[in-house]
Amino acid sequence: MRRLLRFAPAVLVATLALLGPWLAPHPIDEPVTAPYAEPGGGALLGGDVLGFDVTSRLLAGGRELLLTALVIAVVVTGLAALIGTVAALRPALGRIIERVADTVMMLPTVLALLLVVLAYRGDSRGALIVAAVVVGLPYAVRVVAAAAAPVAASGFVEAAAAGGERLWWLACREVLPNLRATMLAVFGLRFIEAVYVVSVAAFLQIGPQPPAANWALMVRENGPGILLNPWAVIAPSLAIAALAITVSLATDALAVATRRQAVVPR
Amino acid sequence: MAVGLTRRRSAYLAGLLARRAALLVVLLTLVFAAVDLLPGDAARSTLDRGATADALAARRAQLGLDDPLPVRFARWIGGLATGDFGVSARGEPVSAILGGHLPNTVLLAGLAFLVTMLGALALGGLSALHPGRPLDRAVSSASTVVVAIPEFVVASLLVLVFALWTGLLPAVTVTSTSGRPASASMLVLPVLALALPQIGWNTRIVRAALTDELRAPHVEAAVLDGLSPWRVLTRHVLPGALPTIAAGAATSVGMLLGGTVVVETIFNYPGVGTVLAGAVLDRDTAVVAGTTAVTGAAICAVLLSADLVRAWATGRRA
Numbered sequence: 001m002r003r004l005l006r007f008a009p010a011v012l013v014a015t016l017a018l019l020g021p022w023l024a025p026h027p028i029d030e031p032v033t034a035p036y037a038e039p040g041g042g043a044l045l046g047g048d049v050l051g052f053d054v055t056s057r058l059l060a061g062g063r064e065l066l067l068t069a070l071v072i073a074v075v076v077t078g079l080a081a082l083i084g085t086v087a088a089l090r091p092a093l094g095r096i097i098e099r100v101a102d103t104v105m106m107l108p109t110v111l112a113l114l115l116v117v118l119a120y121r122g123d124s125r126g127a128l129i130v131a132a133v134v135v136g137l138p139y140a141v142r143v144v145a146a147a148a149a150p151v152a153a154s155g156f157v158e159a160a161a162a163g164g165e166r167l168w169w170l171a172c173r174e175v176l177p178n179l180r181a182t183m184l185a186v187f188g189l190r191f192i193e194a195v196y197v198v199s200v201a202a203f204l205q206i207g208p209q210p211p212a213a214n215w216a217l218m219v220r221e222n223g224p225g226i227l228l229n230p231w232a233v234i235a236p237s238l239a240i241a242a243l244a245i246t247v248s249l250a251t252d253a254l255a256v257a258t259r260r261q262a263v264v265p266r
Numbered sequence: 267m268a269v270g271l272t273r274r275r276s277a278y279l280a281g282l283l284a285r286r287a288a289l290l291v292v293l294l295t296l297v298f299a300a301v302d303l304l305p306g307d308a309a310r311s312t313l314d315r316g317a318t319a320d321a322l323a324a325r326r327a328q329l330g331l332d333d334p335l336p337v338r339f340a341r342w343i344g345g346l347a348t349g350d351f352g353v354s355a356r357g358e359p360v361s362a363i364l365g366g367h368l369p370n371t372v373l374l375a376g377l378a379f380l381v382t383m384l385g386a387l388a389l390g391g392l393s394a395l396h397p398g399r400p401l402d403r404a405v406s407s408a409s410t411v412v413v414a415i416p417e418f419v420v421a422s423l424l425v426l427v428f429a430l431w432t433g434l435l436p437a438v439t440v441t442s443t444s445g446r447p448a449s450a451s452m453l454v455l456p457v458l459a460l461a462l463p464q465i466g467w468n469t470r471i472v473r474a475a476l477t478d479e480l481r482a483p484h485v486e487a488a489v490l491d492g493l494s495p496w497r498v499l500t501r502h503v504l505p506g507a508l509p510t511i512a513a514g515a516a517t518s519v520g521m522l523l524g525g526t527v528v529v530e531t532i533f534n535y536p537g538v539g540t541v542l543a544g545a546v547l548d549r550d551t552a553v554v555a556g557t558t559a560v561t562g563a564a565i566c567a568v569l570l571s572a573d574l575v576r577a578w579a580t581g582r583r584a
Binding site: 204 | 410413416417422423425437524525528542543558561
C-alpha cells in the first residue's frame with residue numbers, strides 16, 4: 001500500500017499532462033489578454049509573451065513532452081535489455097560493447113544532442129529520439145550488463161547453454177526474466193533522463209517550434225517577461241520539475257524493492 | 267624487484283594514456299562526420315537570401331567546402347594539433363573566438379565544479395556518518411529531487427527568488443569591455459544553477475562510497491585502536507572511497523560543460539556555450555567542430571586524471 005502511494009503522484013502528473021489538451025479553457029494560439037498580463041479575469045495564470053492564456057498552454061504543453069520521453073525510455077530500455085544481456089553472455093563481445101559505450105559516454109549530452117539533431121535530415125522529433133537514444137543507451141547497457149553477469153554465470157544458464165540453446169533463447173528466456181526489477185528501475189531512470197533531454201532540446205528550440213505549446217519552450221519564450229508575469233515562466237518550470245520529481249520518487253521506490261529482492265537467496 | 271614494479275606500472279599508465287587518446291580520436295572523427303552531414307552549409311547561411319549563384323560558389327571556394335571529404339578532415343585534424351581550428355563562416359579565426367570565450371566558461375564551470383565537490387563532500391560525509399538520522403533522510407530526498415530537474419528549470423526558479431523577489435543578485439550577466447563578466451555577483455546564480463543538480467548527483471556517490479568504506483574491517487580496526495575520528499576519516503576511510511568519488515566527479519565535469527550551453531544562454535553569459543548555441547543555428551561547422559574538439563580533449567584529460575587517481579589509490583592499498 002505504501003509503495004502504491006509513492007507511485008500515485010507520478011501517475012497523477014502524467015494523467016494531467018495527457019488529458020491537459022482537452023481541459024484547456026482557451027485556444028492555445030489566440031490572444032486572450034494583453035502580453036504578459038497579470039493573473040485575473042478569465043486567465044488564471046495571466047498571459048504570455050503574445051497574450052495567450054498561460055493556463056491553457058500549460059495544460060496543452062505536457063503531452064508531447066511526456067509521450068516523446070516515454071518513446072525514448074521504452075526504446076532505450078528495450079535495446080539495453082538485449083545488448084546488455086548479450087554482453088553478459090558473450091564476454092569477448094561484452095568487452096567491445098563496453099569500449100563503445102565508454103566512447104559514447106564521453107560526449108556531453110547537450111553536445112551530442114545538437115550534433116545528432118543537426119546531422120539528421122527531415123523530421124525533428126525523429127532526430128530528437130535518435131539523439132536521446134544514442135546518449136542514454138550506454139548507461140542503460142552498463143547497468144543491464146552488470147546485473148545480467150551473475151545471472152549469466154549461474155548454473156541454470158550454463159546448463160541451458162551446454163544443452164545447445166541459441167543466444168537469443170538464452171537472453172530472452174533464461175536471463176531477462178530474472179532481471180524484471182532491474183529493467184523497471186532502468187526504465188524509470190531513462191524516462192527521467194529523457195524528460196531532461198527532450199526539455200533541454202525544446203529550450204534550445206530544437207524540435208517543437210512556436211506557436212506549439214511546450215513547457216520548456218514556454219520557459220524560454222516567456223523568460224524576458226518574467227518581471228511582468230512571473231507565472232508564465234514559473235508554472236511551466238514547476239510542471240517540468242513535478243514530472244521529473246514524481247517519476248524519480250517512483251523509481252526510488254522501485255530501487256528499494258529491487259534491493260530487498262536481491263537479499264532473498266535465489 | 268622495484269624496477270620491475272616501476273616498469274609494469276609505467277606500462278599500465280602508458281596503456282591508460284593510449285586508450286584515452288584513442289577515444290579522443292574516435293570522438294573527433296564522429297564530431298567531424300556529424301557536422302559534415304549537416305543539411306545546408308555555411309556558405310549559404312552566411313550570405314544574404316538573395317545572393318547570386320556566383321557569390322555562393324565564390325564563398326564555397328573561399329571556405330574550402332568544395333574539397334573532397336578526406337582532404338577537409340585531414341586539414342581539420344592537422345590544424346587542431348597546431349592550434350589552428352580554421353575560420354568561422356563569418357571569417358573570424360575559431361581560435362580567436364575560443365580564446366575570447368573559453369576563459370569565461372572555464373571560470374564558470376570551474377567554480378561550479380568547486381562548489382559541487384565541496385557541497386557533495388560535506389553533505390555526503392555528514393549523511394554517511396549519521397545514517398538514518400533526519401539529516402540523512404533530508405539530504406537523500408533533496409538529492410533525489412535536484413538530480414531530476416533540468417538546469418534551466420533550476421535557473422529560472424533561482425532568478426525568480428534571488429533576482430525578482432528579493433533583488434539580491436543580478437538576473438543577467440553584463441559583459442565589460444574586456445569581454446569578462448562585469449562583476450563577481452553576476453557569477454553566483456549561473457554557478458548555482460549548474461552546481462545544484464551536480465551536488466545532488468555527487469552527494470549520493472560520496473555517501474555510498476563512504477558508507478561502504480566505513481563498513482570495511484580495516485576501518486573498524488582503526489576505530490578500535492582508539493584513533494581520533496578525524497584521523498580515521500582522512501587516513502583510513504577517504505583513500506578507499508577516493509576512486510569512486512573521483513569517477514563521479516569526472517562524470518560531473520562532462521555534465522557541467524554540457525550544462526553551460528543552457529545556463530549561459532539563460533543568463534546571457536559571455537562563454538563558449540552561448541557561442542555554440544549560435545553556431546549550431548548558423549550551421550557553422552568550424553566553430554561547432556572546434557568547440558567540440560576542445561571540450562572532448564578537456565573531458566579526456568579529466569577522465570584520465572580520474573583513472574590516475576584510481577591507479578594511485580589501488581597501488582597504495584596493494
